[in-house]
Amino acid sequence: MPPVIRATDLVKDYGDLRAVDSVSLDVEEGALFGLLGPNGSGKTTMIKMLTGQVKPTAGSAAVLGIDAVADPVLVRRMIGIIPEQETPPSFLSAMEYLAFVGAVRNIPDCEGKADWWFDFLDFADKKDVLCKDLSRGTRQKLMFAQAFIHEPALALIDEPLINFDPVMQDLVKEYMAEYVQKGRTIFLSTHILEVAEEICSDIAILHKGKLLHFGPVAELIEQGEDLPSFFLSLVRKGDHA
Numbered sequence: 001m002p003p004v005i006r007a008t009d010l011v012k013d014y015g016d017l018r019a020v021d022s023v024s025l026d027v028e029e030g031a032l033f034g035l036l037g038p039n040g041s042g043k044t045t046m047i048k049m050l051t052g053q054v055k056p057t058a059g060s061a062a063v064l065g066i067d068a069v070a071d072p073v074l075v076r077r078m079i080g081i082i083p084e085q086e087t088p089p090s091f092l093s094a095m096e097y098l099a100f101v102g103a104v105r106n107i108p109d110c111e112g113k114a115d116w117w118f119d120f121l122d123f124a125d126k127k128d129v130l131c132k133d134l135s136r137g138t139r140q141k142l143m144f145a146q147a148f149i150h151e152p153a154l155a156l157i158d159e160p161l162i163n164f165d166p167v168m169q170d171l172v173k174e175y176m177a178e179y180v181q182k183g184r185t186i187f188l189s190t191h192i193l194e195v196a197e198e199i200c201s202d203i204a205i206l207h208k209g210k211l212l213h214f215g216p217v218a219e220l221i222e223q224g225e226d227l228p229s230f231f232l233s234l235v236r237k238g239d240h241a
């Protein structure tokens with residue numbers, strides 16, 4: 001079975017800055033893959049290249065078997081995405097936004113599915129509120145719902161938990177764990193190392209655009225490592241390299 005994501009020697013330069021430096025990695029079907037790294041290490045740029053939002057300077061990316069550089073529109077049609085810091089359109093209500101996503105993605109019974117998400121993430125009382133008047137956490141609930149409402153084979157989500165309270169974080173973590181058990185795949189970036197250790201099957205650690213580590217979380221734990229300490233020592237070593 002080919003990997004769900006295959007990145008090969010991906011490079012992204014912004015002017016003189018090399019934001020991603022020859023990164024290669026495979027993500028297998030059913031993985032809950034965590035992309036970790038300090039601020040500015042290139043996580044968002046990686047996600048943007050894999051979702052066809054940014055064209056790599058060099059290298060290639062196959063996502064669900066599709067060439068993400070040559071056919072970014074098809075990739076975006078097939079996947080779910082939560083871009084970094086993205087908020088839904090201010091002028092639509094929460095329900096209108098999910099209906100809009102449903103129309104673009106051709107989702108059957110989108111209204112019924114939207115209602116399920118309003119109940120599941122406990123914001124049914126906000127469905128007719130304009131997005132501009134929603135709290136940050138509620139906007140994040142909506143972004144989470146739009147990424148998963150069509151049950152994509154692959155969701156790429158940038159910092160999905162950051163605005164959620166602990167109860168909501170727990171609910172969403174459980175949802176993601178069950179989601180991948182059904183054979184679907186999630187690729188997420190996060191700063192919350194404890195979350196990555198708890199739910200991710202595999203991780204990659206980026207630092208200054210370079211891939212410092214890539215592999216299953218279980219392997220680290222078998223070696224007696226805990227992810228937060230492992231991450232910190234790797235990044236500190238990278239700082240002095």
Ligand SMILES: Nc1ncnc2c1ncn2[C@@H]1O[C@H](COP(=O)(O)OP(=O)(O)OP(=O)(O)O)[C@@H](O)[C@H]1O
Pocket residue numbers: 014017019037038039040041042043044045046
């Ligand atoms: N459009 C852009 N133009 C110029 N530089 C950019 C652009 N986007 C990102 N960068 C730079 O590329 C580097 C990697 O940024 P990126 O957002 O990918 O990192 P990140 O790991 O997601 O960071 P954070 O954890 O802080 O969100 C940073 O130095 C950033 O300033």
